Amino acid sequence: MSASAMTTRTERLTGTAVLWVFAASVLVPFIAITLAALQPAGAPVAGLSWPSPMHFENFRRAWTTAGFGALLRSSAVIALVVVPVGSLLATMAGYAFGTMRFAGSKVLFSFLLIGLTLPPEAAVIPLYYDLRQFGLTNTYWALILPLTGLYMPFGAFWMRAHFLSVPKELAEAARVDGASEWSVFWRIMIPTARPAITTLAMLFFVWSWNQFLLALILIQEPSRRTAPAGLGFFIDQNTRDTPMLCAATLIVIAPVVALYLIGQRHLIRGMTQGAVKG
Template identity: 50%
Template sequence: MIVARREAWTGRLFLIVLMVVTVVPFVSLFVTALHPSGTYPAGLDWPSEPRWSNFVTAFQAAHMDELLMSSAFIVLGVVPISLLLATLAGFAIGHLRMAGRRLVFLLFVLGLTLPFEGIITPLYYQIRDMGLLNTRWAIILPLIGLFMPFGVFWMRAHFISVPGEISEAARIDGANTWQQFWRIHVPLAAPAISSLAILLFLWTWNQFLLAIVLVDDPAKRTMAGALGAFQGQWGTDIPLLCAGSLLVLAPTLVIFLIFQRRFVSALLQGSLKG
Protein backbone atom coordinates (compact mmCIF):
# COMPACT_ATOMS: atom_id res chain seq x y z
CA MET A 1 0.00 0.00 0.00
CA ILE A 2 2.83 2.38 0.89
CA VAL A 3 4.67 1.48 -2.32
CA ALA A 4 1.52 2.15 -4.39
CA ARG A 5 1.07 5.58 -2.77
CA ARG A 6 4.73 6.39 -3.32
CA GLU A 7 4.45 5.47 -6.99
CA ALA A 8 1.28 7.55 -7.33
CA TRP A 9 2.91 10.62 -5.79
CA THR A 10 6.04 10.10 -7.88
CA GLY A 11 3.92 9.97 -11.02
CA ARG A 12 2.04 13.13 -10.05
CA LEU A 13 5.26 14.95 -9.25
CA PHE A 14 6.73 13.93 -12.59
CA LEU A 15 3.63 15.20 -14.42
CA ILE A 16 3.78 18.51 -12.55
CA VAL A 17 7.46 18.98 -13.43
CA LEU A 18 6.75 18.06 -17.04
CA MET A 19 3.85 20.53 -17.16
CA VAL A 20 6.00 23.34 -15.74
CA VAL A 21 8.81 22.63 -18.22
CA THR A 22 6.28 22.71 -21.06
CA VAL A 23 4.26 25.75 -19.99
CA VAL A 24 6.98 28.12 -18.75
CA PRO A 25 8.47 28.82 -22.23
CA PHE A 26 5.01 29.77 -23.55
CA VAL A 27 4.37 32.00 -20.55
CA SER A 28 7.75 33.67 -21.07
CA LEU A 29 6.92 34.18 -24.75
CA PHE A 30 3.57 35.72 -23.87
CA VAL A 31 5.00 38.05 -21.21
CA THR A 32 7.79 39.18 -23.52
CA ALA A 33 5.27 39.95 -26.28
CA LEU A 34 3.56 42.48 -23.99
CA HIS A 35 6.64 44.63 -23.47
CA PRO A 36 7.19 47.88 -25.39
CA SER A 37 8.48 47.40 -28.90
CA GLY A 38 12.26 47.61 -29.22
CA THR A 39 13.01 46.64 -25.61
CA TYR A 40 14.90 43.58 -24.38
CA PRO A 41 12.84 42.05 -21.54
CA ALA A 42 14.40 39.66 -19.07
CA GLY A 43 12.70 36.43 -18.04
CA LEU A 44 9.15 36.59 -16.71
CA ASP A 45 9.19 40.29 -15.87
CA TRP A 46 5.57 41.48 -16.26
CA PRO A 47 5.46 44.93 -17.91
CA SER A 48 3.98 47.86 -16.02
CA GLU A 49 1.89 48.77 -19.09
CA PRO A 50 1.16 45.69 -21.22
CA ARG A 51 1.27 46.49 -24.94
CA TRP A 52 -1.58 44.36 -26.32
CA SER A 53 -1.25 46.33 -29.53
CA ASN A 54 1.91 44.34 -30.30
CA PHE A 55 -0.29 41.45 -31.48
CA VAL A 56 -2.18 43.75 -33.85
CA THR A 57 1.09 45.21 -35.14
CA ALA A 58 2.59 41.75 -35.67
CA PHE A 59 -0.58 40.57 -37.44
CA GLN A 60 -0.48 43.51 -39.83
CA ALA A 61 3.30 43.52 -40.34
CA ALA A 62 3.42 39.81 -41.21
CA HIS A 63 0.26 39.99 -43.37
CA MET A 64 -1.25 37.20 -41.30
CA ASP A 65 -4.52 37.30 -43.24
CA GLU A 66 -2.71 36.24 -46.43
CA LEU A 67 -0.68 33.65 -44.53
CA LEU A 68 -3.82 32.16 -43.01
CA MET A 69 -5.31 31.70 -46.47
CA SER A 70 -2.07 30.22 -47.80
CA SER A 71 -1.71 27.80 -44.88
CA ALA A 72 -5.36 26.78 -45.16
CA PHE A 73 -4.92 26.05 -48.88
CA ILE A 74 -1.82 23.93 -48.18
CA VAL A 75 -3.58 22.04 -45.37
CA LEU A 76 -6.61 21.37 -47.58
CA GLY A 77 -4.28 20.06 -50.27
CA VAL A 78 -2.27 17.79 -47.98
CA VAL A 79 -4.56 16.41 -45.28
CA PRO A 80 -7.56 14.98 -47.23
CA ILE A 81 -5.40 13.30 -49.90
CA SER A 82 -2.99 11.91 -47.30
CA LEU A 83 -5.88 10.56 -45.23
CA LEU A 84 -7.47 8.86 -48.24
CA LEU A 85 -4.26 7.25 -49.47
CA ALA A 86 -3.14 6.18 -45.98
CA THR A 87 -6.54 4.68 -45.18
CA LEU A 88 -6.70 2.75 -48.46
CA ALA A 89 -3.14 1.45 -48.07
CA GLY A 90 -3.60 0.62 -44.39
CA PHE A 91 -6.79 -1.30 -45.19
CA ALA A 92 -5.09 -3.26 -47.97
CA ILE A 93 -2.01 -4.13 -45.91
CA GLY A 94 -3.65 -4.61 -42.52
CA HIS A 95 -7.03 -6.20 -43.28
CA LEU A 96 -7.09 -7.62 -46.80
CA ARG A 97 -3.69 -9.26 -46.23
CA MET A 98 -2.68 -8.75 -49.85
CA ALA A 99 0.19 -10.65 -51.43
CA GLY A 100 3.57 -9.14 -50.59
CA ARG A 101 2.08 -7.07 -47.78
CA ARG A 102 5.05 -7.64 -45.47
CA LEU A 103 7.53 -6.32 -48.01
CA VAL A 104 5.34 -3.30 -48.78
CA PHE A 105 4.87 -2.60 -45.08
CA LEU A 106 8.63 -2.90 -44.52
CA LEU A 107 9.21 -0.27 -47.21
CA PHE A 108 6.81 2.10 -45.44
CA VAL A 109 8.53 1.43 -42.10
CA LEU A 110 11.88 2.26 -43.69
CA GLY A 111 10.29 5.49 -44.89
CA LEU A 112 9.77 6.47 -41.26
CA THR A 113 13.54 6.69 -40.86
CA LEU A 114 13.90 9.15 -43.74
CA PRO A 115 14.54 12.68 -42.39
CA PHE A 116 13.34 15.73 -44.29
CA GLU A 117 16.82 17.23 -44.08
CA GLY A 118 18.36 14.22 -45.84
CA ILE A 119 16.30 14.61 -49.02
CA ILE A 120 15.86 18.37 -49.22
CA THR A 121 18.64 18.84 -51.82
CA PRO A 122 17.48 16.22 -54.37
CA LEU A 123 13.89 17.26 -53.68
CA TYR A 124 14.76 20.85 -54.57
CA TYR A 125 16.13 19.83 -57.97
CA GLN A 126 13.21 17.52 -58.65
CA ILE A 127 10.67 20.24 -57.85
CA ARG A 128 12.67 22.68 -59.99
CA ASP A 129 12.64 20.30 -62.95
CA MET A 130 8.86 19.94 -62.54
CA GLY A 131 8.50 23.72 -62.72
CA LEU A 132 6.83 23.93 -59.29
CA LEU A 133 9.35 26.06 -57.42
CA ASN A 134 7.84 29.05 -55.61
CA THR A 135 4.34 27.55 -55.76
CA ARG A 136 2.26 26.00 -53.01
CA TRP A 137 2.36 22.69 -54.87
CA ALA A 138 6.07 22.56 -54.04
CA ILE A 139 4.97 22.09 -50.41
CA ILE A 140 1.78 20.07 -50.93
CA LEU A 141 3.09 17.26 -53.13
CA PRO A 142 6.27 16.46 -51.13
CA LEU A 143 4.35 16.52 -47.85
CA ILE A 144 1.81 14.01 -49.14
CA GLY A 145 4.61 11.61 -50.01
CA LEU A 146 6.59 12.24 -46.83
CA PHE A 147 3.53 11.71 -44.63
CA MET A 148 2.62 8.38 -46.25
CA PRO A 149 4.93 6.11 -44.20
CA PHE A 150 3.53 7.28 -40.88
CA GLY A 151 -0.04 7.48 -42.18
CA VAL A 152 0.02 3.91 -43.52
CA PHE A 153 1.70 2.67 -40.34
CA TRP A 154 -0.98 4.38 -38.23
CA MET A 155 -3.96 3.09 -40.22
CA ARG A 156 -2.56 -0.42 -40.55
CA ALA A 157 -2.34 -0.61 -36.75
CA HIS A 158 -6.11 -0.10 -36.67
CA PHE A 159 -7.17 -2.34 -39.54
CA ILE A 160 -4.99 -5.26 -38.48
CA SER A 161 -6.94 -5.47 -35.23
CA VAL A 162 -10.40 -5.53 -36.87
CA PRO A 163 -11.90 -9.06 -36.68
CA GLY A 164 -12.12 -10.79 -40.03
CA GLU A 165 -15.62 -12.03 -39.14
CA ILE A 166 -16.96 -8.53 -39.81
CA SER A 167 -15.88 -8.63 -43.45
CA GLU A 168 -17.00 -12.23 -43.78
CA ALA A 169 -20.49 -11.38 -42.56
CA ALA A 170 -20.68 -8.42 -44.96
CA ARG A 171 -19.49 -10.63 -47.82
CA ILE A 172 -22.24 -13.15 -47.09
CA ASP A 173 -24.76 -10.29 -47.25
CA GLY A 174 -23.53 -9.46 -50.75
CA ALA A 175 -21.15 -6.56 -50.06
CA ASN A 176 -18.06 -6.38 -52.25
CA THR A 177 -14.66 -5.22 -50.98
CA TRP A 178 -15.29 -1.57 -51.89
CA GLN A 179 -18.64 -1.53 -50.09
CA GLN A 180 -17.09 -3.21 -47.05
CA PHE A 181 -14.42 -0.54 -46.95
CA TRP A 182 -16.69 2.51 -47.21
CA ARG A 183 -19.77 1.31 -45.33
CA ILE A 184 -18.21 -0.75 -42.55
CA HIS A 185 -14.51 -0.23 -42.03
CA VAL A 186 -14.24 3.53 -42.56
CA PRO A 187 -16.94 4.29 -39.92
CA LEU A 188 -15.22 1.87 -37.53
CA ALA A 189 -11.90 3.61 -38.19
CA ALA A 190 -13.28 7.10 -37.47
CA PRO A 191 -11.23 7.58 -34.24
CA ALA A 192 -7.99 6.54 -35.95
CA ILE A 193 -8.72 8.67 -39.02
CA SER A 194 -9.65 11.76 -37.00
CA SER A 195 -6.56 11.52 -34.79
CA LEU A 196 -4.36 11.06 -37.87
CA ALA A 197 -6.04 14.12 -39.40
CA ILE A 198 -5.12 16.16 -36.32
CA LEU A 199 -1.49 15.08 -36.54
CA LEU A 200 -1.27 15.80 -40.26
CA PHE A 201 -2.84 19.21 -39.73
CA LEU A 202 -0.35 20.12 -37.00
CA TRP A 203 2.64 18.90 -39.01
CA THR A 204 1.51 20.67 -42.19
CA TRP A 205 0.65 23.94 -40.45
CA ASN A 206 4.00 23.99 -38.66
CA GLN A 207 6.06 22.91 -41.69
CA PHE A 208 9.10 25.15 -41.86
CA LEU A 209 11.94 23.56 -43.83
CA LEU A 210 10.15 22.80 -47.11
CA ALA A 211 8.44 26.19 -47.08
CA ILE A 212 11.73 28.03 -46.65
CA VAL A 213 13.72 26.07 -49.23
CA LEU A 214 11.15 25.51 -51.98
CA VAL A 215 9.13 28.74 -51.86
CA ASP A 216 10.67 32.21 -52.11
CA ASP A 217 7.47 34.21 -51.73
CA PRO A 218 6.53 34.41 -48.01
CA ALA A 219 2.86 34.87 -48.96
CA LYS A 220 2.83 31.36 -50.48
CA ARG A 221 4.41 29.62 -47.50
CA THR A 222 2.91 28.13 -44.37
CA MET A 223 2.61 30.44 -41.37
CA ALA A 224 5.61 28.81 -39.72
CA GLY A 225 7.66 29.18 -42.90
CA ALA A 226 6.69 32.82 -43.28
CA LEU A 227 7.91 33.43 -39.76
CA GLY A 228 11.44 33.16 -41.14
CA ALA A 229 10.88 36.23 -43.32
CA PHE A 230 9.19 38.00 -40.41
CA GLN A 231 12.16 37.21 -38.20
CA GLY A 232 14.53 38.63 -40.78
CA GLN A 233 12.55 41.87 -40.86
CA TRP A 234 11.87 42.21 -37.13
CA GLY A 235 14.67 40.11 -35.64
CA THR A 236 15.88 42.96 -33.42
CA ASP A 237 12.39 43.68 -32.06
CA ILE A 238 12.03 40.85 -29.54
CA PRO A 239 8.50 41.69 -28.24
CA LEU A 240 7.10 41.95 -31.76
CA LEU A 241 8.82 38.72 -32.78
CA CYS A 242 7.33 36.92 -29.76
CA ALA A 243 3.88 38.27 -30.61
CA GLY A 244 4.22 36.97 -34.17
CA SER A 245 5.35 33.57 -32.89
CA LEU A 246 2.30 33.30 -30.64
CA LEU A 247 0.01 34.20 -33.52
CA VAL A 248 1.56 31.39 -35.56
CA LEU A 249 1.14 28.91 -32.69
CA ALA A 250 -2.43 29.93 -31.84
CA PRO A 251 -4.30 27.92 -34.54
CA THR A 252 -2.51 24.65 -33.76
CA LEU A 253 -3.08 25.13 -30.04
CA VAL A 254 -6.79 25.80 -30.56
CA ILE A 255 -7.20 22.75 -32.82
CA PHE A 256 -5.46 20.48 -30.32
CA LEU A 257 -7.48 21.77 -27.37
CA ILE A 258 -10.74 21.24 -29.28
CA PHE A 259 -9.96 17.70 -30.43
CA GLN A 260 -7.73 16.50 -27.61
CA ARG A 261 -10.32 14.07 -26.22
CA ARG A 262 -10.81 12.41 -29.61
CA PHE A 263 -7.06 12.23 -30.10
CA VAL A 264 -6.41 10.69 -26.68
CA SER A 265 -9.28 8.22 -27.08
CA ALA A 266 -7.79 7.04 -30.38
CA LEU A 267 -4.40 6.51 -28.74
CA LEU A 268 -5.96 4.58 -25.87
CA GLN A 269 -8.03 2.52 -28.28
CA GLY A 270 -4.90 1.54 -30.15
CA SER A 271 -3.06 0.64 -26.96
CA LEU A 272 -5.93 -1.52 -25.72
CA LYS A 273 -6.21 -3.33 -29.03
CA GLY A 274 -2.46 -3.78 -29.40
Protein backbone atom coordinates in the same frame (compact mmCIF):
# COMPACT_ATOMS: atom_id res chain seq x y z
CA MET B 1 -1.17 0.08 5.76
CA SER B 2 0.03 -2.89 3.69
CA ALA B 3 3.20 -2.82 1.60
CA SER B 4 1.24 -3.15 -1.65
CA ALA B 5 -0.96 -0.17 -0.75
CA MET B 6 2.10 1.92 0.10
CA THR B 7 3.71 0.94 -3.20
CA THR B 8 0.56 1.87 -5.13
CA ARG B 9 0.36 5.23 -3.37
CA THR B 10 4.05 5.93 -4.03
CA GLU B 11 3.63 5.08 -7.70
CA ARG B 12 0.58 7.36 -7.91
CA LEU B 13 2.40 10.28 -6.29
CA THR B 14 5.45 9.74 -8.47
CA GLY B 15 3.33 9.65 -11.61
CA THR B 16 1.52 12.83 -10.58
CA ALA B 17 4.82 14.60 -9.89
CA VAL B 18 6.21 13.57 -13.28
CA LEU B 19 3.09 14.83 -15.02
CA TRP B 20 3.33 18.17 -13.22
CA VAL B 21 6.98 18.50 -14.27
CA PHE B 22 6.10 17.85 -17.93
CA ALA B 23 3.14 20.24 -17.74
CA ALA B 24 5.34 22.97 -16.24
CA SER B 25 7.97 22.44 -18.95
CA VAL B 26 5.29 23.25 -21.54
CA LEU B 27 3.27 25.93 -19.75
CA VAL B 28 6.08 28.03 -18.29
CA PRO B 29 7.71 28.88 -21.67
CA PHE B 30 4.27 29.57 -23.17
CA ILE B 31 3.39 31.93 -20.30
CA ALA B 32 6.79 33.62 -20.62
CA ILE B 33 6.27 34.26 -24.35
CA THR B 34 2.76 35.59 -23.72
CA LEU B 35 3.92 38.00 -21.02
CA ALA B 36 6.84 39.13 -23.19
CA ALA B 37 4.48 39.82 -26.10
CA LEU B 38 2.53 42.25 -23.92
CA GLN B 39 5.56 44.31 -22.89
CA PRO B 40 6.21 47.78 -24.40
CA ALA B 41 7.63 47.77 -27.92
CA GLY B 42 11.39 47.31 -27.95
CA ALA B 43 11.58 46.72 -24.20
CA PRO B 44 14.20 44.24 -22.97
CA VAL B 45 12.63 41.05 -21.66
CA ALA B 46 14.16 39.05 -18.82
CA GLY B 47 12.33 36.40 -16.84
CA LEU B 48 8.63 36.46 -15.99
CA SER B 49 7.36 40.01 -15.43
CA TRP B 50 3.74 41.15 -15.53
CA PRO B 51 3.26 44.00 -18.04
CA SER B 52 1.49 47.10 -16.80
CA PRO B 53 -0.22 48.21 -18.91
CA MET B 54 -0.57 45.41 -21.45
CA HIS B 55 0.47 46.38 -24.97
CA PHE B 56 -1.79 44.41 -27.32
CA GLU B 57 -0.71 46.62 -30.20
CA ASN B 58 2.34 44.37 -30.58
CA PHE B 59 0.09 41.78 -32.20
CA ARG B 60 -1.25 44.35 -34.66
CA ARG B 61 2.25 45.53 -35.54
CA ALA B 62 3.49 41.97 -36.00
CA TRP B 63 0.49 41.10 -38.19
CA THR B 64 0.96 44.05 -40.53
CA THR B 65 4.77 44.09 -40.60
CA ALA B 66 5.20 40.39 -41.35
CA GLY B 67 2.16 40.10 -43.62
CA PHE B 68 0.72 37.21 -41.65
CA GLY B 69 -2.57 37.43 -43.50
CA ALA B 70 -1.02 35.97 -46.67
CA LEU B 71 1.26 33.59 -44.75
CA LEU B 72 -1.55 32.09 -42.69
CA ARG B 73 -3.67 31.75 -45.81
CA SER B 74 -0.85 29.83 -47.52
CA SER B 75 -0.45 27.50 -44.56
CA ALA B 76 -4.21 26.96 -44.43
CA VAL B 77 -4.44 26.14 -48.16
CA ILE B 78 -1.61 23.63 -47.93
CA ALA B 79 -2.94 22.00 -44.76
CA LEU B 80 -6.54 21.82 -46.01
CA VAL B 81 -5.37 19.83 -49.04
CA VAL B 82 -2.70 17.67 -47.41
CA VAL B 83 -4.88 16.63 -44.45
CA PRO B 84 -7.89 15.11 -46.28
CA VAL B 85 -5.91 13.67 -49.20
CA GLY B 86 -3.17 12.27 -46.98
CA SER B 87 -5.66 10.87 -44.46
CA LEU B 88 -7.71 9.15 -47.18
CA LEU B 89 -4.70 7.60 -48.91
CA ALA B 90 -3.16 6.49 -45.60
CA THR B 91 -6.45 4.93 -44.49
CA MET B 92 -6.82 3.00 -47.72
CA ALA B 93 -3.20 1.84 -47.61
CA GLY B 94 -3.50 0.86 -43.95
CA TYR B 95 -6.67 -1.11 -44.69
CA ALA B 96 -4.97 -2.98 -47.53
CA PHE B 97 -1.88 -3.85 -45.50
CA GLY B 98 -3.85 -4.68 -42.37
CA THR B 99 -6.67 -6.83 -43.73
CA MET B 100 -5.62 -8.14 -47.15
CA ARG B 101 -3.07 -10.74 -48.12
CA PHE B 102 -1.63 -10.23 -51.59
CA ALA B 103 1.62 -11.08 -53.33
CA GLY B 104 4.49 -8.99 -52.06
CA SER B 105 2.47 -7.24 -49.34
CA LYS B 106 5.12 -7.71 -46.66
CA VAL B 107 7.93 -6.58 -48.95
CA LEU B 108 5.94 -3.58 -50.12
CA PHE B 109 5.05 -2.59 -46.56
CA SER B 110 8.68 -2.94 -45.47
CA PHE B 111 9.71 -0.78 -48.41
CA LEU B 112 7.12 1.80 -47.38
CA LEU B 113 8.47 1.87 -43.84
CA ILE B 114 11.89 2.89 -45.14
CA GLY B 115 10.30 6.31 -45.57
CA LEU B 116 10.14 6.60 -41.77
CA THR B 117 13.94 6.39 -41.59
CA LEU B 118 14.77 8.86 -44.36
CA PRO B 119 15.13 12.50 -43.21
CA PRO B 120 13.45 15.08 -45.46
CA GLU B 121 16.73 16.98 -45.64
CA ALA B 122 18.24 14.15 -47.68
CA ALA B 123 15.66 14.52 -50.46
CA VAL B 124 15.06 18.27 -50.56
CA ILE B 125 17.71 19.05 -53.21
CA PRO B 126 16.69 16.37 -55.78
CA LEU B 127 13.08 17.19 -54.97
CA TYR B 128 13.70 20.82 -55.88
CA TYR B 129 15.14 19.96 -59.30
CA ASP B 130 12.36 17.45 -60.05
CA LEU B 131 9.64 19.96 -59.19
CA ARG B 132 11.39 22.71 -61.14
CA GLN B 133 11.47 20.46 -64.20
CA PHE B 134 7.67 20.19 -64.02
CA GLY B 135 7.24 23.89 -63.31
CA LEU B 136 5.82 23.31 -59.82
CA THR B 137 8.33 25.25 -57.75
CA ASN B 138 7.03 28.46 -56.21
CA THR B 139 3.50 27.04 -56.15
CA TYR B 140 1.38 25.43 -53.45
CA TRP B 141 1.79 22.07 -55.21
CA ALA B 142 5.50 22.22 -54.43
CA LEU B 143 4.55 21.57 -50.81
CA ILE B 144 1.26 19.68 -51.15
CA LEU B 145 2.67 16.80 -53.21
CA PRO B 146 5.90 16.22 -51.23
CA LEU B 147 4.17 16.54 -47.85
CA THR B 148 1.47 14.05 -48.82
CA GLY B 149 4.14 11.54 -49.81
CA LEU B 150 6.31 12.37 -46.81
CA TYR B 151 3.51 11.62 -44.33
CA MET B 152 2.32 8.48 -46.10
CA PRO B 153 4.67 5.94 -44.42
CA PHE B 154 3.62 6.98 -40.93
CA GLY B 155 -0.03 7.27 -41.94
CA ALA B 156 -0.12 3.79 -43.48
CA PHE B 157 1.68 2.33 -40.46
CA TRP B 158 -0.73 4.08 -38.07
CA MET B 159 -3.88 2.94 -39.85
CA ARG B 160 -2.57 -0.59 -40.40
CA ALA B 161 -2.07 -0.91 -36.64
CA HIS B 162 -5.69 0.14 -36.12
CA PHE B 163 -7.18 -2.24 -38.66
CA LEU B 164 -5.14 -5.11 -37.21
CA SER B 165 -6.82 -4.44 -33.85
CA VAL B 166 -10.34 -4.65 -35.34
CA PRO B 167 -11.93 -8.12 -34.94
CA LYS B 168 -11.83 -9.96 -38.25
CA GLU B 169 -15.33 -11.30 -37.61
CA LEU B 170 -16.83 -7.90 -38.48
CA ALA B 171 -15.51 -7.94 -42.03
CA GLU B 172 -16.10 -11.66 -42.49
CA ALA B 173 -19.74 -11.35 -41.43
CA ALA B 174 -20.27 -8.51 -43.90
CA ARG B 175 -18.67 -10.53 -46.72
CA VAL B 176 -20.89 -13.51 -45.91
CA ASP B 177 -23.90 -11.21 -46.27
CA GLY B 178 -22.69 -10.31 -49.77
CA ALA B 179 -20.94 -7.01 -49.11
CA SER B 180 -18.19 -6.06 -51.52
CA GLU B 181 -14.70 -5.17 -50.31
CA TRP B 182 -15.45 -1.52 -51.00
CA SER B 183 -18.63 -1.71 -48.89
CA VAL B 184 -16.76 -3.42 -46.06
CA PHE B 185 -14.20 -0.65 -46.12
CA TRP B 186 -16.63 2.29 -46.14
CA ARG B 187 -19.55 0.91 -44.11
CA ILE B 188 -17.82 -1.36 -41.58
CA MET B 189 -14.20 -0.32 -41.16
CA ILE B 190 -14.34 3.47 -41.56
CA PRO B 191 -16.86 3.98 -38.70
CA THR B 192 -14.65 1.96 -36.35
CA ALA B 193 -11.59 3.92 -37.47
CA ARG B 194 -12.92 7.43 -36.84
CA PRO B 195 -10.83 8.06 -33.68
CA ALA B 196 -7.66 6.85 -35.39
CA ILE B 197 -8.40 8.88 -38.54
CA THR B 198 -9.18 11.99 -36.48
CA THR B 199 -5.90 11.69 -34.61
CA LEU B 200 -4.00 11.12 -37.85
CA ALA B 201 -5.65 14.15 -39.44
CA MET B 202 -4.70 16.31 -36.47
CA LEU B 203 -1.09 15.17 -36.70
CA PHE B 204 -1.02 15.83 -40.44
CA PHE B 205 -2.40 19.32 -39.84
CA VAL B 206 0.21 20.15 -37.21
CA TRP B 207 3.06 18.81 -39.32
CA SER B 208 1.99 20.58 -42.51
CA TRP B 209 1.22 23.82 -40.66
CA ASN B 210 4.67 23.82 -39.02
CA GLN B 211 6.52 23.02 -42.25
CA PHE B 212 9.63 25.18 -42.51
CA LEU B 213 12.44 23.61 -44.53
CA LEU B 214 10.54 22.60 -47.66
CA ALA B 215 8.67 25.91 -47.72
CA LEU B 216 11.95 27.76 -47.44
CA ILE B 217 13.58 25.99 -50.39
CA LEU B 218 10.73 25.09 -52.73
CA ILE B 219 8.82 28.39 -52.55
CA GLN B 220 10.61 31.66 -53.25
CA GLU B 221 7.56 33.92 -53.29
CA PRO B 222 7.34 35.33 -49.72
CA SER B 223 3.55 35.53 -49.71
CA ARG B 224 3.21 31.84 -50.62
CA ARG B 225 5.47 30.50 -47.89
CA THR B 226 4.07 28.90 -44.78
CA ALA B 227 3.64 30.93 -41.61
CA PRO B 228 6.66 29.34 -39.83
CA ALA B 229 8.90 30.09 -42.84
CA GLY B 230 7.64 33.67 -42.91
CA LEU B 231 8.23 33.90 -39.17
CA GLY B 232 11.85 32.87 -39.70
CA PHE B 233 12.44 35.76 -42.10
CA PHE B 234 10.56 38.12 -39.82
CA ILE B 235 12.80 37.21 -36.87
CA ASP B 236 15.94 37.83 -38.94
CA GLN B 237 14.72 41.31 -39.83
CA ASN B 238 13.48 42.32 -36.36
CA THR B 239 15.98 40.92 -33.90
CA ARG B 240 15.79 43.86 -31.47
CA ASP B 241 12.05 44.08 -30.83
CA THR B 242 11.51 41.06 -28.60
CA PRO B 243 7.87 41.81 -27.67
CA MET B 244 6.85 41.99 -31.34
CA LEU B 245 8.74 38.77 -32.09
CA CYS B 246 6.92 37.01 -29.26
CA ALA B 247 3.61 38.35 -30.54
CA ALA B 248 4.43 37.02 -34.02
CA THR B 249 5.28 33.61 -32.56
CA LEU B 250 1.95 33.44 -30.75
CA ILE B 251 0.11 34.33 -33.97
CA VAL B 252 1.78 31.45 -35.80
CA ILE B 253 1.17 28.82 -33.11
CA ALA B 254 -2.38 29.96 -32.28
CA PRO B 255 -4.14 27.67 -34.83
CA VAL B 256 -2.22 24.62 -33.59
CA VAL B 257 -2.99 25.39 -29.94
CA ALA B 258 -6.66 25.98 -30.78
CA LEU B 259 -6.83 22.69 -32.68
CA TYR B 260 -5.36 20.81 -29.75
CA LEU B 261 -7.71 22.43 -27.22
CA ILE B 262 -10.72 21.59 -29.39
CA GLY B 263 -9.71 18.07 -30.34
CA GLN B 264 -7.69 16.89 -27.35
CA ARG B 265 -10.30 14.25 -26.43
CA HIS B 266 -10.26 12.83 -29.95
CA LEU B 267 -6.45 12.89 -29.93
CA ILE B 268 -6.19 11.00 -26.65
CA ARG B 269 -8.91 8.55 -27.68
CA GLY B 270 -7.13 7.83 -30.95
CA MET B 271 -3.78 7.40 -29.21
CA THR B 272 -5.17 4.90 -26.70
CA GLN B 273 -7.67 3.05 -28.89
CA GLY B 274 -5.27 0.37 -30.06
CA ALA B 275 -3.99 -0.25 -26.55
CA VAL B 276 -7.52 -0.58 -25.17
CA LYS B 277 -8.53 -3.08 -27.83
CA GLY B 278 -5.33 -5.04 -27.19
